[in-house]
Amino acid sequence: MSLLRSALKQLILLLFFFTLCETTQAQAPKKPDAAEILLGLKKLNVLGSALYVAAHPDDENTALIAWLANEKLVNTGYLSLTRGDGGQNLIGPEIRERLGIIRTQELLQARRTDGGQQFFTRANDFGFSKDYQETLTLWDKEQVLADMVWTIRKVKPDVMITRFSTEPGGTHGHHTTSAILASEAFDAAADPKRFPEQLKYVSVWQPKRILWNTSSFFYKDKNFDPTGKLQIETSTFNPVLGEAYTEISATSRSMHKSQGFGSGPNYGKVTDYLEPIKGSRAQKDLFEGIDLSWNRVSGGKTVGKMAQKLVTQFDANNPAASIPALLNLKTAIEKLPENPYKAAKLAEIQELVKFCAGLFFETTAAHYAATPGEKIELTAVAVNRSAAPVTLEQVSISPISQQISVNKLLTKELQTTKATVALPADFPVSQPYWLQQPGTEGMFAVADQQLIGLPENPAPIHVTFSVKIHSVSFQYTVPVVYKRVDPVAGEIYRPFAVTPPVFVSLAENVYMFTTEKPREIQVRVRAGKENCAGQVALQVPAGWRTEPASAAFNLKLKDEEQLISFNVFPGPGQTDAQFRAIATLDDKTYDKSLVTIQYEHIPTQVLFPEATARAVKIDLQRKGQQIGYIAGPGDEVPVSLRQIGYTVMPLQNEELNQTNLRQFDAVVIGVRAFNTNNYLKFAQPVLMEYVKNGGTLVVQYNTNHALVTENLGPYPLKLSRDRVTVENAEVRLLKPEHPVLNYPNKITANDFAGWVQERGLYFPNEWDKNYEAILSSNDPGEPARDGGLLVAKYGKGYYVYTGYSFFRQLPAGVPGAYRLFTNLISLGKK
Secondary structure, three states, rough: OOOHHHHHHHHHHHHHHHHOOOOOOOOOOOOOOHHHHHHHHHHHHHHOEEEEOOOOOOOOOHHHHHHHHHHOOOOOEEEEOOOOOOOOOOOOOOOOOOHHHHHHHHHHHHHHHHHEEEOOEEEEOOOOOOOOHHHHHHOOOHHHHHHHHHHHHHHHOOOEOOOOOOOOOOOOOHHHHHHHHHHHHHHHHOOOOOOOHHHOOOOOOOEEEEEEOOOOHHOOOOOOOOOOEEEEEOOEOOOOOOOHHHHHHHHHHOHHHOOOOOOOOOOOOOOEEEEEEEEEEOOOOOOOOOOOOOOHOOHHHHHHHHHHHHHHOOOOOHHHHHHHHHHHHHHHHHOOOOOOOHHHHHHHHHHHHHHHHHEEEEEEOOOOOOOOOOOOEEEEEEEEEOOOOOOEEEEEEEOOEEEEEEEEOOOOOOEEEEEEEEEEOOOOOOHHHHHHHOOOOEEOOOOOOOOOOOOOOOOOOOOEEEEOOOEEEEEEEEEEEEEEOOOOOEEEEEEEEEEEEEEEEOOOEEEEOOOOOOOOEEEEEOOOOOOOEEEEEEEEOOOOOOEEEEEEEEEOOOOOOEEEEEEEEEOOOOOEEEEEEEEOOOOOOOEEEEEEEOOOOOOEEEEEOOOOEEEOOOOOOOOOOOEEEEOOOOOOHHHHHHOOOOOOEEEOHHHHHHHHHHHOOOEEEOHHHHHHHOOOHHHHHHHHHHHOOOEEEEEEOOOOOOOOOOOOOOOOEEEEEEEEEEOOOOOOOOOOHHHHHOOOOOOOOHHHHOOOOEEEEEEEEEEEOOOOOOEEEEOOOOEEEEEOEEEEEOEEEEEEEEOEEEHHOOOOOOOOHHHHHHHHHHHOOO
């Protein structure tokens, strides 16, 4: 079994990197039209590749990637050092690793659009960093560099392009680090003494040149001078695809929906500029001095002529007519000596033969998930929609090692093969590979060298269709997927997943105890298989107890759920610890929950985080009860406020009137609401009137870009890009006697311990004299940032603007953040 899995993994990884049609999990099988087939035939005659390097999802220049992949027809990769875990989410509540999964899938959708391939390192996006030295205190430089070298050695790019400059300053520290390490990797990839353990799988490689994709954006206070820079018109129109690369780029970039990066196409002329960094300098053409034809390999001249003939003789009305010539080309390439391009071109030919023949292969499971040891029903279908002679010989299921002989001529009638397979009892679950082992704040832990760099797990089960086309043998491997037909959306695919047999979960990430009274906490038990019966318990901190100590569950049906309640009695004193839910089933324990991430623009994703929650008992006093909340994007603060006993009512735009607002002790506006809710520019006078009449209004951070109104408060204030990224940076109390620091909770320096990711962001840097600055903080070597918490008395009420990141601290259960936020809400209640 282990040898079979190893062999299968080698095949899957080879196809992942080199296949023309990237049929990944969750996607309907690719069915290219004649234009795409023609583009693929043209690509057969191009031997070359390019690698674009930056730090995050959305950093990439999608127009340049589209130009490289579809105009120059070179294999084009985007290496994003991180998965964007540290950003904000404009479409939902997911943050950290769950946001990283969303952004990974958005990048894959972008690459399916612009024609590139996607790669990553093990670096974790830990949040904003102001310089590369700070970044490298959390990233393991050697590991990140090794991963970049690994990708270079696999992709073998002729040219490398960075999005950012190696010069520090003026941008995110991750950005600068990506450029600095790209320059180092450019050299290290060619050195057999650097990361020699990789050479078991790949060979050393030296790109011809590395360049910086610069623009006037990077010269904010200087005139941009294009002299000496390579110029590329990326707005070129592709008549085969019927679009300019800037149009393709807009569609690709619009896949970054969690960041609000929807883009419209630019129909005018667009020029990109490339500044040389290392290697041979190009004067006029990016691939200057690089032979991208078959002449670059021994014996390739004849192959090139054959490939070109395929293009000139292609019949869009009858693509199958190209199959004999493709088979001849395959034979000619197989006879060539080994070279860096042979495997990739043979993989491209294999896919093109399938496309020209109109072959369709698919394998679906009866359910979208199964557990180790469970039997699953599979349906494999194959059809030949051309006149090409195709015989289906065998259907093989891996890594189950089950073969079904067919030996039948494929016609336009659907060939269906059904099979029942049993997953081995030790079959691994479908946890994203970079989340399987505990990492650090700055790095994911991945032990398997061949998984490093992949955007997602290879599908757990694959089915291989062995066919003969014009008497030539081919094997087409497809992932097992789940498919259903929705009466509105039509055919919907999702990845097949292997899951634990039982899940346990807690409703909240944090449970706050502010008194000695017990709280009812519910554990949700969900069956991953039929006939799931056992015991569930809730582990609590030392000195705490639960009633009952454990409870039975009995679930007959798969996906059935049961809620089990525990009364949790807190122990003495303040506590910051953890709850853990544990199920016992068939003498084994399980402590994983099931998280499903579903959005229309990406495939459904599942992951299995530990079923834990933070348990915090604090000394907390609060005043007021009724809170009105105007939500921002991805806003979990209302849940946190309910945790400490507030009644929180979400406010819709039509509810923002004086009659409705006067019932609330305070109104809180969520993060980035003034960036995303256009109605607030009309509601702002109403909110100010609420304050004037005695209300308390708390406004959380907004970016200084794309505000729906500049009038955020009763008096002028101006947002900046000032931020404090070091989460343990000193916080100084500028107004120690101010009510906000004293009532109902006395705020001290201890309340700023244990903060996560950052202190705050987008602080105001100018404000009217009627505002009082309450706190001051700064990153090392920077001036004091005093605008993070501004309070103004207005009429009978109070207005608060805060750039401190309560939206991160409250869901993380930071005790001092709760005490301070409670004081903000309690203003005017004494």
